Amino acid sequence: MIKVASRLTQLTTVGLNRSNQVSTALPVVSLFSGAGGLDLAIERADSEPLAPHDLGSGLARVAVATDYNGPALQTLAQNFPHTKSINGDIRLLETDQLLASAGLSQSDPVLVVGGPPCTPFSKSGFWLEQKRESRDPNASLLDEYVRVVRETRPEAFILENVQGLTYKTHKEQFERLLKGLTELGYNPQWKVLLAADYGVPQLRRRVFVVGRRDGRVFEFPKPTHSGWSEHTRKFDSDLIPHVTSQSAFAGLVEPTEPDEYVDGQYGDLAAEIPPGQNYLWHTTRYGGRDHFEWRSRYWTFLLRLDPNRPSTTLQAQPGPYVGPFHWDNVTTEQGAERARRLRVPEILRLMSFPDDFIVPTKRADVQRQLGNAVPLELGKAVARALLTQLGYIPMEKPVPLSIPLSLSA
Template identity: 80%
Template sequence: MGEQLSVVSLFSGAGGLDLAVERADAEPLASGDFGNGLLRVSVATDYNEPALQTLKANFHDASTLAGDIRAVPTEDILTKAGLRSTEPVLVIGGPPCTPFSKSGFWLEQKRESRDPNASLLDEYVRVVREAQPEAFILENVQGLTYKTHKAQFERLLRGLGELGYNPQWKVLLAADYGVPQLRRRVFVVGRRDGEKFEFPEPTHSGWSEHTRTVDASKTPHVTAGQAFEGLPLMTQASDDEIVDGTYGELAAEIPPGQNYLWHTERYGGRNHFEWRSRYWTFLLRLDPNRPSTTLQAQPGPWVGPFHWENVRTGSGQERARRLRVNEMIRLMSFPDDFKIGGSRANVQRQLGNAVPPELGKAVVRALMTQLGYLNPVSPSHVVAFG
């Protein structure tokens, strides 16, 4: 292994993009291939203590820096990494996506794009300007590209463009890159030399929310059923996994792949709800033959996806169940041995906010190839779980 190239990670969270960086030249994570260690995260930053604990547990060689990025000088970040300006090969990170997520649109300030956290995009530009990396990768929710946030998104692109990085952006579907999840994220990538970055071509194909067109020349999407293969069987569900209460009985009657619409006059369940009166994820059950829908960071008590199989309560009643930690890890394409602690809800919050590593790897690998650090011959992208 030659000299490792240093990476500065901002808004690191659970470290999905960090993991993608450190294993950019590796086979899929489940294979146990760690790659040649071309890239190393020198410093990872976040303000969330559980996220920092996750980073420390999984990235032993990376320094961590806690604090609000708005109060942390770029010089402090570089010093913590043992770097000077122009030395990082990459700056990576996903500013907190809450201001741009559809899940926050019931708040007027979010609908009108007045969330103060949106300024974190400007902090990302500030660090790129002062650290002068060879390239950068910024990731966020698809909602950042919506008309509602046009001013913030254009300011981000303009700020990065004025630095000479020629930023390119694209919304990518995680399932198209071997992740068993229909999760859309926007990536913004730029190079210090101003050369245009070309996004990687999809390696997988299948049905999504918007198309039934399938490219037979590509590997089929990885399904939730395939993702869960080999996981230990657990017949007894913990209390926090059981979907009970007001809609517990209704949820248990919904077939795999269906949601609350099953209980409307147009489907085979009870005529309990009005047609299209709820969000799509309300009482949603996974379909084992398709990728999962987006794993949300902070779902309400009736928001899926829930597992397609029911469990029994202590009194013998059938109920749907929430996903277990090892299942969420699989749906996010993290390795099985990834360490993430805390309550089930805290684990889901970290994973739901993370970049699926296999999706991140596709972008990182493409960038490092175009920069000349990797050979253009890429490894197999077929993800095997277990």
């Protein structure tokens, strides 16, 4: 308790004036930053849950961010004007350069955070032999994360990735990651978390690895929400129900977008699929046409959202017939009924991002950057738990059950 009290006293002026944020906030180093989903979560760690317009107190700030993807860093720069950014290959980036760009020295960063590119560990691409055998060269980026932690010596770290990193296929890389962090004294803890269990209207599973320099065990945040998912029909009735897609979209009045129709070879079939169903509707076991063989496609093929449930995982690079698509049909200029793709404001809501988050102008870039991002409320839950256990945030008050399910303002 002495530790907590002393740190809170030291930080009493933090957040009183957000214009002082850059000079007073806890410095954070962000690796593999992408568009800044985890960064946003860190900077809003002490904001209210499901309050997208609550900016937090300014307790922490991302001092420097780096990524190989230039367009993603441009998005980050628009949303984090105070953050220094470095575009390039982390394997060629010296830690001293990373720190110096933000005016930091070793041990200055309170946190190192980031999610190495998930492609090597994702289910997507498992048809490639090198991925099935875990020989993807990009998997070495996990070692670069360990290197930066070793050379910066932050008070703690947060690493995020797809659930696939924990699969038997990638056991060697995952165990090497944990061993490297353990040898540094950080006592890494890991857990797969379901985003919907923390107020995100999306059934998205991500693994988080968290460690503290003092070696104390990090305790993961307990779920605040519950509901049935694709893996279980059990849920905790004492928790807040999962946020549904329909409630997440409440209040949105967005214009149509170019190429939002699901047309072409499967246009008619997609339009006939009911909410919550996929291509299996058009097999002998359901009520549609007898067009597909049972379980001959990926689950997301022609998948429609169920308005009464969270969305399935949003894909970063979906094919033209990969959902989820909206549950409502739209009418084309020619009068045909068609399923439609999710619009950008809807994608932001399903990621629990604020409506005013600045995104690229090209739809493909939006899908790629947000599909690769950490959902805000999930990242906030982990960051808030860590900063609380480190003594920078007072012990959390219980989450009120009266929290509105809508993500609108």
